[in-house]
Amino acid sequence: MNKLILLIGALLLAVTSCSENKTEIPTKEKPLLKTIQEINPSNGTTTTFTYEGDKITQASAGLYMGVYKIIYTYTGDLITQEDGYINNVLYVSTEYTYENSKLKTVIYKETNSGTISLAMNLNKLVYTYVSENSVDIDIYTYSNNNWELRTPFSKVKIYFSGGNITKREQFTANGGVSSIVYEYDNSPNIYKNIMGFDKLFFTSSFTNTFNRHFNIQDISNTNNIIHTESDHYKYNYNSDGFPVEKRSYYTDTVYLVEKIYSYY
Known part of the structure; x- marks a missing residue:
């Protein structure tokens, strides 16, 4: 009888232990970016994400010419198109293709829609992955019915480490090169869970005059940029470790608030 009691006790202890282990698994859902508020007095815009x-599905902002928005299209889990509108009129379209789940080409089109006179502008980026930590990007324009x-x-050329862009080199046709080196904090990027x-490693690879209105920058990094050759930033964070306030360098002792982020 005593052996039977001990056996039952051992079984109950095992069941209790398994139940306790299950409750220890964290289930808290990480937040998605809701808004970016630009504090700069010359802009003062708020970008809202849906x-x-x-x-x-959408990023939108009220700007000097009206309502700007970007509509995102997915194929599976990959973003394959972005369409940019001003007051519901299409102005730009960006198409993405992938190879082995890595970005392969980007085609950026400007249209002649609306009241703004935009000359048709076509740019194409072709990505060649040199290694796990670097990629070459050849940039083309469409001219004379051909990509040049x-x-x-x-x-x-972009270099990566730990999911962050560490250096970006830009080359001229005659072999000249300029570079930017980046440093990061240890907290999750504001776009981490989108x-x-x-x-989308295209950011800053060529001038996208539409996306810049939305402050959608550095979307491919794991963490948040704190230092480049010309810029210095500090952040305040929420309980999940995501930035809620971004400050930019003003003097040796003063960093001015530049952006405020909110999540849900």
Whole structure:
């Protein structure tokens, strides 16, 4: 009888232990970016993000010419198109293709829609992954019914480490090169949990005059930029470790508030 009691006790202890172990698994859902408020007095805009699950469907902002918005299209878990509108009129379109879940080409189109006179402008980026930590980007423009390497800047090379862009080199057709080196904090990037943003390494590779209005920058990094050759930043964080306030260098002792982020 005593052996039976001991056996039952051991079984109950095992069941209790398994139950306790299950409750220890964290289930807290990480937040998605809701808004970016630009504090700069010359701008003062607020960008709002809309989702279906963790896939972004739209980014919108009220600017000097009206309502700007970007509509995102997915194929599976990858963003394959972005369409930029001003007051519901299409102005730009960006198409993405992938190879082995890595970004392969980007085609950026400006249209002649609306009241702004925009000359048709076509740019194409072709990505060649040199290693797990670097990628070459050849930049083309469409001219004379053909894709031609853009002048004067026809190539960009990006270096990665730990999911962050550590250096960006820009090359001219005659072999000249300029570079930017980046340093990061240890906290999650504001776009970290938006599906597909980690694949879009095009940021700052060429001038996208539409996306810059939304402050959608550095979307491919794991962490948040704190230092480049010309910029210095500090952040305040929420309980999940995400930035809620970004400050930029003003003097040796003063960093001015530049952006405020909110999540849900």
